[in-house]
Amino acid sequence: MKKYKIIDLFAGIGGIRRGYELTGRFENVLSAEIDKHACKAYKYIYGDDPFNDVTSNNFKELVSKIDYDVLLAGFPCQAFSIAGLKSGFEDKTRGTLFFDIAKILEITKPKAFMLENVEGLLKHKKGQTFQVMAETLDFLGYKIVGVDKKENLLSSEFLTNSENIVRTPKNFGIPQKRARVFIMGFRKKDIPENYVFPKLPVSNELRIYKDLNDLLDKDVEAKYYLSESYLNTLKEHKKRHKSNKSGFGYVVVNDEINPIANTIMATGGSGKERNLIRQYKADYDGIKISSKKDVLNSEGIRYMTPLEWGRLQGFVNYAFIDENGVDKFKLPDSISNTQRYKLFGNSVCIPVIKSMAQYMVERLDCFYGEE
Numbered sequence: 001m002k003k004y005k006i007i008d009l010f011a012g013i014g015g016i017r018r019g020y021e022l023t024g025r026f027e028n029v030l031s032a033e034i035d036k037h038a039c040k041a042y043k044y045i046y047g048d049d050p051f052n053d054v055t056s057n058n059f060k061e062l063v064s065k066i067d068y069d070v071l072l073a074g075f076p077c078q079a080f081s082i083a084g085l086k087s088g089f090e091d092k093t094r095g096t097l098f099f100d101i102a103k104i105l106e107i108t109k110p111k112a113f114m115l116e117n118v119e120g121l122l123k124h125k126k127g128q129t130f131q132v133m134a135e136t137l138d139f140l141g142y143k144i145v146g147v148d149k150k151e152n153l154l155s156s157e158f159l160t161n162s163e164n165i166v167r168t169p170k171n172f173g174i175p176q177k178r179a180r181v182f183i184m185g186f187r188k189k190d191i192p193e194n195y196v197f198p199k200l201p202v203s204n205e206l207r208i209y210k211d212l213n214d215l216l217d218k219d220v221e222a223k224y225y226l227s228e229s230y231l232n233t234l235k236e237h238k239k240r241h242k243s244n245k246s247g248f249g250y251v252v253v254n255d256e257i258n259p260i261a262n263t264i265m266a267t268g269g270s271g272k273e274r275n276l277i278r279q280y281k282a283d284y285d286g287i288k289i290s291s292k293k294d295v296l297n298s299e300g301i302r303y304m305t306p307l308e309w310g311r312l313q314g315f316v317n318y319a320f321i322d323e324n325g326v327d328k329f330k331l332p333d334s335i336s337n338t339q340r341y342k343l344f345g346n347s348v349c350i351p352v353i354k355s356m357a358q359y360m361v362e363r364l365d366c367f368y369g370e371e
Contacts, residue, residue: 003027004364009073011050012347013041016072018319019353025361030066037339044332054100064107071113073101074348102136112186116348119166119179134158142185145197169349170260173206176312178263178349182356190367201355212259215311222284225302227294252276264309266346272303306340314350
């Protein structure tokens with residue numbers, strides 16, 4: 001069957017790429033990432049060196065010479081300045097990473113794209129950021145799935161809601177609440193007249209885990225357990241902020257029935273307290289280890305491990321299992337735990353991406369003919 005060629009921008013450790021590859025219908029031809037730890041991991045996993053700077057003119061010239069079909073990017077969100085001449089997308093988006101994506105779309109005009117970002121993008125700058133993005137992509141000749149264009153006398157408004165373009169891993173077989181925006185677009189000139197796009201997938205049939213408890217390691221090293229003093233600090237901190245309706249403070253996520261993890265964060269270390277685990281081990285109760293200033297807590301409260309974060313993103317125990325059922329995923333031994341948390345936290349949930357890729361390939365086959 002025909003394979004569509006993809007480019008993987010802001011690649012991280014290749015979660016979006018892998019989700020597309022798992023369909024068997026996409027082939028990666030170019031990657032771009034500048035974080036040294038992500039580049040090391042990416043090269044180790046895929047054998048490709050992704051070190052390229054999306055913002056550079058050299059990279060844009062390189063992409064202009066690449067034959068590809070689909071642009072993929074899980075890019076950081078930045079505020080746009082709406083001031084200026086307002087003479088086109090360059091004036092509105094210059095200085096942001098989205099500008100570089102838009103410029104590449106303008107230069108190369110691929111058949112389709114998928115951009116992934118945080119759920120808050122829809123409300124960022126009171127919705128102005130999303131409006132600028134949608135207006136830009138429309139100007140460049142693309143129809144965004146789940147977004148309607150409303151023409152006004154002097155301008156256009158782009159209408160959508162979270163039900164249309166926000167998806168969450170807990171509905172795709174992974175017990176995590178990591179809601180993300182998926183902006184998927186296709187070249188308008190290739191879409192059949194009166195074609196109605198189905199909704200983006202809202203779930204899949206995958207059931208790897210019953211709940212969060214099902215993916216936890218059974219025997220975790222003592223270094224992951226909180227000290228008694230630090231746990232008390234977290235409790236006091238939460239008590240002082242108990243009126244904060246955003247739920248500020250630590251959370252022991254598996255205290256609930258059928259637990260689901262909160263969003264794991266790209267910051268790595270500073271977000272781990274939102275996903276603490278209660279897993280009592282008598283051998284660790286009240287002991288002192290060299291990495292802690294105090295004895296370990298007596299409640300069995302610990303951090304999740306990087307390996308557990310890898311499961312929450314579908315890298316471990318899903319995306320790299322070979323035909324014999326052996327999980328081949330591994331990060332280089334030289335990458336520290338601190339960086340592992342960041343790499344997984346900055347990535348995507350692969351089962352969700354695979355469902356998006358399956359949706360995309362069905363549209364591409366419809367528009368261009370399956371071979």
